[in-house]
Structures are given as C-alpha cells and as structure tokens.
Amino acid sequence: MPEITISSAIKKELPDFKIGVVLYHNIAVSESPQMLKGRTRFYQENLKIDLEKVSFNTINEIKETRDLFKRLGVDPSKYRPSSEALFRRIKKGNNIPSVHSAADLNNLFSLQYRIPVGIYDLxxxxxxxxxxxxxxxxxxDAINGRSTNLKGKLISADQNGPFGSPIVDSRxxxxTEQTKxxxxxxxxxxxxxxxxxxxLIQSAASMFHQIHGGENKTLLIT
Structure with missing residues (x-):
C-alpha cells in the first residue's frame, strides 16, 4: 500500500483540506452491467431536470470546491473541477458516455457526491x-486527449511525477479492463x-465491491 500524504503547503493554506481514499485489490473491470448503465442513465435524466431549475451557485459542494480552488490560487472558471464539468455537460443535455464499469461508477460517485473523484491503476x-x-x-497527457500543463494546479503525484488532478487525470x-x-x-x-x-467513502467502496468484487481498504487523510 503506498503512503499517501497531503503537502504541508496545502495544509498551511487549507487546514481543513481532506481527501477520502479507497484502495482496491483483485477487482474485475468490464463493460458496465445493465444495472449500472440503467442507474446512471436514470440519475443523469433526473439531474438534468433539477439543473433546469437551479443555478450552479446554489449547489453547496460545487461552491465549496470552487472556493477551495480559489484559495489555492487556481481559477475554477478557467480550470473547472471535474465534478462541475460533469454537471455542466448534463445541463447542456449531453449524457456522459459509458467507458467501462470502473470509470462509469466513478463518474456516478462524482455526480452523486458532487465532488471530484479520480480512479487510477494502482x-x-x-x-x-x-x-x-x-x-x-x-x-x-490527459484522458481528454490533451497535453495538460500542471503548474500551479492541485495534483496527485508519485515518485515519477503527477498522475492525477481534480481537473483532469493522466492517461x-x-x-482499463485489464486493471486488477x-x-x-x-x-x-x-x-x-x-x-x-x-x-461516504465506505459507502462508495461497498457499491464498487458489489460490481467489481475483490477487497478494499478505506482511508480518510487530513
């Protein structure tokens, strides 16, 4: 299990910053089952109706994430949190395409909890x-096909450098369906x-386990 920490610079600027982490082992990723596809489609359809009535400014989790970005010197209007980007896509009437079971469930978590969520091949x-x-x-090289400059942005990094961000993740x-x-x-x-x-993270891990099997461990890091 890798050691996971938050930098002292972030903690100094944001003493209340925290992340939830789930480590999954021996999972089976595949095409999303119909149950997940149906649940995701239903959730997106209902969310689109809700978003016709409310402004993004009234969604507390999106407001807090935008404020978090600002406090770290990141312009959330230029570099949108991935959760907000999903909400904006749905508001425009563009459903999120299915990728595979892990990515689809990860997107559903981000919509349900209204926060950025990233998943990576351990x-x-x-x-x-x-x-x-x-x-x-x-x-x-990000999963959206673009080369992403990470200077001054909130990132996750290992000994080889950055691999993730609440804006967009690395390819x-x-x-993939080969991930274990x-x-x-x-x-x-x-x-x-x-x-x-x-x-929250225990509930998410339980649902992930129902679809992918394997074992998991949850951590709250502050």
Whole structure:
C-alpha cells in the first residue's frame, strides 16, 4: 500500500483540506452491467431536470470546491473541477458516455457526491503519493486527449511525477479492463465532518465491491 500524504503547503493554506481514499485489490473491470448503465442513465435524466431549475451557485459542494480552488490560487472558471464539468455537460443535455464499469461508477460517485473523484491503476503508480501543487514544467497527457500543463494546479503525484488532478487525470494511470488493483481519491468538501467523510467513502467502496468484487481498504487523510 503506498503512503499517501497531503503537502504541508496545502495544509498551511487549507487546514481543513481532506481527501477520502479507497484502495482496491483483485477487482474485475468490464463493460458496465445493465444495472449500472440503467442507474446512471436514470440519475443523469433526473439531474438534468433539477439543473433546469437551479443555478450552479446554489449547489453547496460545487461552491465549496470552487472556493477551495480559489484559495489555492487556481481559477475554477478557467480550470473547472471535474465534478462541475460533469454537471455542466448534463445541463447542456449531453449524457456522459459509458467507458467501462470502473470509470462509469466513478463518474456516478462524482455526480452523486458532487465532488471530484479520480480512479487510477494502482500497479502503474510508483512509490509514495503526495497531494500537492504542480510545479514548473510538469505536464501529462490527459484522458481528454490533451497535453495538460500542471503548474500551479492541485495534483496527485508519485515518485515519477503527477498522475492525477481534480481537473483532469493522466492517461498513463487510467484504469482499463485489464486493471486488477486501483486507487480512488475523493476530494471531500472542507465543511464535511470527518465521520461523514468516512461514511461516504465506505459507502462508495461497498457499491464498487458489489460490481467489481475483490477487497478494499478505506482511508480518510487530513
């Protein structure tokens, strides 16, 4: 199990910053089962109706995540949190396409909890993991097909450099149907109580287990 820590610079700026982590082992990723596809489609359809009536500014979790970005010096209007990007896509009437069971469930978690959630192939991560700010000349090829400059952005990094971000993740560590072990990161809102954060990630891990099998371990990191 990799050591996972939050940088002292982030903790100094955001004493209430915390993440939820789930480590999965011996999982089976596949095409999403019809149950998951149906649940995701139903959730997106209902969310689209709700978003016709409300502004993003009224959704507390999105507001908090945007504020978190601002406090770290990241412009959330230029570099949107991945959860907000999903909400905006649905508001425009564009459903989120199915990728595979792990990615689809990860997107559903992000919609349900209204926070950025990333999932990565654990076997492609080397050494300890640090949640920190991106440095000069740090870039990666993102899952959206673009080269992403990470300077000044909130990132996850191993000993080889950045592999994830609550904005967009790296293609290098993306989960595939060949993935057997995975790391999932939940960017929890600062106002969420630690006990509630633990319940959230345990609930998510339980649902992930129902579809993918294997074993899991949950951690709240502050």
């Amino acid at each position: 076997d492609k991560i080397v050494g300890p993991v640090t949640i920190r700010m991106g440095e000069e000349n740090e870039v990666y 290098q560590t993306a989960v 072990n995975a790391l999932q990161i939940f960017y929890l809102t600062p106002s969420l109580k630690e006990a509630d954060g633990v319940k």
